[in-house]
Amino acid sequence: MSLLPALTPLRLKLALIAAPMLLAGVYYTFFAADRYVSEATLTVRQANQESGPLPGVALLLGGINPPSRDDTLYLREYVHSMGMLKRLDARLNLRAHYEAETRDPLFRLYRDTSQEWFLEYYRSRVEVLFDEIASLLTVRVQGFEPEFAQQVTQAILEESEQFVNGFSHQMAREQMRFAEEELKGASVRLRDTKAKVVAFQNKHKILDPTAQARASGVLTAELQAELAKLEAEMRNLRSYLNDDSYQVKGLRGQIAALKAQLDIERGRGTSGRNSDRLNELASQFRDLGLQAAFAEDAYKLSLAAVENARIDATRKIKSLVVIEAPVRAEVAEYPRRLYNLATLFVVCCLLYGVTRLVVTTVRDHQD
Incomplete structure (x- = not known):
C-alpha cells in the first residue's frame, strides 16, 4: 500500500502514456x-x-x-x-x-x-x-x-x-502410362493367341476343323441318302431278278463301295487317333477362336482407352x-506510422484510465 502515494496522476500519465508514445516515436522515426x-x-x-x-x-x-x-x-x-x-x-x-x-x-x-x-x-x-x-x-x-x-x-x-x-x-x-501398358499387354495377348491358332493349323494340316467337320457332316448325309436310294433300288431288283444277275451284282458293288466310303467319313469325325478326330479338333479350334476373339476385343477396348486417356489428359x-x-x-x-501511433495512444489512454480507476478505488477503501 506504500506505493499508492507515488501513483499520482502525473506519474501515471508519464509511465502509461508519455513513455510508450516517446519510445514508439523514437522507433518509428529512427529505426523502423x-x-x-x-x-x-x-x-x-x-x-x-x-x-x-x-x-x-x-x-x-x-x-x-x-x-x-x-x-x-x-x-x-x-x-x-x-x-x-x-x-x-x-x-x-x-x-x-x-x-x-x-x-x-x-x-x-x-x-x-x-x-x-x-x-x-x-x-x-x-x-x-x-x-x-x-x-x-x-x-x-x-x-x-x-x-x-x-x-x-x-x-x-x-x-x-x-x-x-x-x-x-x-x-x-x-x-x-497406365493405358499404354494395358494396350501393350492386350497386344501381346492378341499376338500370342493368333500364334496359337496358326500353330494349331500347321500342326494338324487343317485350316478350319469346324468348317471341315460341317462339310464332312453334309457329305455323310449325302452318302446316307444315296445309300438309301441304292438299297431301295436293290430291293426292287431282287423282287424280280435273282441274286446272280449282273444287275444285282453291280448294284451290290455300288452299295458296298458307298458303305465303305460312309464308314470312312464317319471315322474321320469320331474315330481314329485322338489327335485327328474332327470333333475334338473342332472343339479345340473353337476354344482357340474364342480366346482370339476375346483378346481382339480386349485389344480394341485398350485402344479406345488409350485414346480416351489422351483426350481426358488434354482436357x-x-x-x-x-x-x-x-x-x-x-x-x-509499412510501417503505418500515424495509424500505429494513434492506436498505441488509444490503448495507452485506456490503460491509464483503468489504472486510475483501480488506484482511486483502493484509496477510497483505505479511507
Whole structure:
C-alpha cells in the first residue's frame, strides 16, 4: 500500500502514456525500416471444359473452366512451403536481403537463424490470401526495396506456374502410362493367341476343323441318302431278278463301295487317333477362336482407352492464370506510422484510465 502515494496522476500519465508514445516515436522515426509491398492475383484453371447440356454456350466460352478451388488451395500451401523458400533463396538470395536491414530490430532477419525460423519469417513477409467466392489467390510480398519485392513476387509466379504444370502433366502422364501398358499387354495377348491358332493349323494340316467337320457332316448325309436310294433300288431288283444277275451284282458293288466310303467319313469325325478326330479338333479350334476373339476385343477396348486417356489428359491439363501482374511499388505501405501511433495512444489512454480507476478505488477503501 506504500506505493499508492507515488501513483499520482502525473506519474501515471508519464509511465502509461508519455513513455510508450516517446519510445514508439523514437522507433518509428529512427529505426523502423520502410517495407514495400508488391501484389499479384492468380488462379488455377483447366485448359478445356467438359461437354455440358449447352454445347453452344461451351463453344462460345472457348472451353474455359471455372477455377479449380482445390488446386488453388494446393498452390497456396506450396507458396508457403519450404520448397518454395529454398527456390526463391537460390534465385534471389532472399536471406541476404532480409538480413541486410540492420536498423530495424523488430522486422529484420537476424543472422545464423535456423531454417525453421527463416521459414516462419518468410511466411510473415509473404501473405497468401484466398478468395473463397472467386477462388482467387492474392500474393503480397514485403521487401525493404520496391524492386526486390517485385522480383520476389514475379519469381513466386514463375515457380507457381512450374508447380501447376508439373503436377497436372504428371497426372496426365501417369494416366497415359497406365493405358499404354494395358494396350501393350492386350497386344501381346492378341499376338500370342493368333500364334496359337496358326500353330494349331500347321500342326494338324487343317485350316478350319469346324468348317471341315460341317462339310464332312453334309457329305455323310449325302452318302446316307444315296445309300438309301441304292438299297431301295436293290430291293426292287431282287423282287424280280435273282441274286446272280449282273444287275444285282453291280448294284451290290455300288452299295458296298458307298458303305465303305460312309464308314470312312464317319471315322474321320469320331474315330481314329485322338489327335485327328474332327470333333475334338473342332472343339479345340473353337476354344482357340474364342480366346482370339476375346483378346481382339480386349485389344480394341485398350485402344479406345488409350485414346480416351489422351483426350481426358488434354482436357485435365491445368494452367496458371495471372489476373494481376506484380508492379513496382512507389510508396512504402509499412510501417503505418500515424495509424500505429494513434492506436498505441488509444490503448495507452485506456490503460491509464483503468489504472486510475483501480488506484482511486483502493484509496477510497483505505479511507
